[in-house]
Amino acid sequence: MRGCLTLIGLIVLIVYFTPDDWLVVEEDAGGDGVTAERPIPKGRSKQVSSKGGTLSRRYVWSDINRRKFKLSGDKIIYQRGTGDPPLEMVVNLPKARVDHAIESFGVPKERMQFSISYRTQAELEKKRRARERFLKSRGFTRLDEQKIGPDYAWIVDTSRKDLLQTMRKLQRLAISRDYTTMRELYGVIASFVQSLKYVIPPNTRTLPNGSTVVTSGLNMPQEALITGKGDCDTVSMLFAGLTANLKTAKVILVVGERGFDHAFVGVRAVPRPGDRYISVRGVKYILIELTNMFPIGVFPSKNWKSVQRNMYRIIPFG
Numbered sequence: 001m002r003g004c005l006t007l008i009g010l011i012v013l014i015v016y017f018t019p020d021d022w023l024v025v026e027e028d029a030g031g032d033g034v035t036a037e038r039p040i041p042k043g044r045s046k047q048v049s050s051k052g053g054t055l056s057r058r059y060v061w062s063d064i065n066r067r068k069f070k071l072s073g074d075k076i077i078y079q080r081g082t083g084d085p086p087l088e089m090v091v092n093l094p095k096a097r098v099d100h101a102i103e104s105f106g107v108p109k110e111r112m113q114f115s116i117s118y119r120t121q122a123e124l125e126k127k128r129r130a131r132e133r134f135l136k137s138r139g140f141t142r143l144d145e146q147k148i149g150p151d152y153a154w155i156v157d158t159s160r161k162d163l164l165q166t167m168r169k170l171q172r173l174a175i176s177r178d179y180t181t182m183r184e185l186y187g188v189i190a191s192f193v194q195s196l197k198y199v200i201p202p203n204t205r206t207l208p209n210g211s212t213v214v215t216s217g218l219n220m221p222q223e224a225l226i227t228g229k230g231d232c233d234t235v236s237m238l239f240a241g242l243t244a245n246l247k248t249a250k251v252i253l254v255v256g257e258r259g260f261d262h263a264f265v266g267v268r269a270v271p272r273p274g275d276r277y278i279s280v281r282g283v284k285y286i287l288i289e290l291t292n293m294f295p296i297g298v299f300p301s302k303n304w305k306s307v308q309r310n311m312y313r314i315i316p317f318g
Contacts, residue, residue: 043195061195065187106213
């Protein structure tokens with residue numbers, strides 16, 4: 001038997017993800033033969049009146065995967081006049097579900113420092129396991145001995161059911177446009193998520209009970225859906241949570257490491273010529289950039305270089 005005290009301090013991995021800075025434009029040749037370039041709008045959304053404890057938001061966006069484009073270095077130039085009419089959808093979520101998602105995620109600030117007293121090694125291991133279960137219950141996981149970060153699989157699993165209605169609406173929109181392939185369905189979902197406004201959430205949040213929790217700068221997908229905003233890992237979680245309701249979808253989250261501060265998704269599909277993709281255990285996943293209006297498989301050169309250097313980790317879903 002022995003008596004001692006071990007102090008264990010946890011550091012939350014906080015990464016400020018930045019939106020991609022590619023220029024996304026459309027090309028319009030005027031009568032004088034001069035080409036004019038105009039920025040492509042991301043789409044728009046606004047909160048509509050809430051009734052009976054339900055929060056609603058109306059989205060209007062275009063599926064850019066239906067437009068013809070060409071690449072000019074780090075610039076996507078869409079051909080003006082191509083593509084389908086805009087898509088429109090109202091999303092609804094019970095306010096109680098949104099509130100629950102917000103309040104269930106994040107580690108209380110006072111729990112960021114752990115002091116574990118123990119008499120035996122068995123007691124120490126038992127208390128460590130209890131600590132791990134607590135982190136898991138709040139949507140976090142250990143990355144190494146000193147760092148914790150969001151448990152992305154937990155976020156998708158706990159958000160999936162709340163996002164089911166929205167996913168079904170997206171499927172109906174795809175059917176109404178005679179989309180027949182998974183790639184086309186991925187395009188509808190991706191362009192919808194890309195229409196959200198890019199906003200970096202704060203690293204902490206004060207809950208209604210007055211407590212402060214550490215969120216590592218991530219919002220739950222339910223909140224992103226209703227507020228219409230989020231950063232790259234937030235919108236990636238929204239995409240993953242939506243597609244988790246599709247039996248045939250296979251999605252991975254790609255999180256940058258070692259100075260590559262970005263997050264994006266990959267979808268299992270057969271790459272087309274020019275698509276940028278990665279292989280995981282022999283399976284090809286086409287990359288999708290969700291912070292701006294990018295077609296499936298078009299991925300920024302500067303980020304692609306980091307991918308080629310294997311500066312990332314993979315979180316599989318499903």
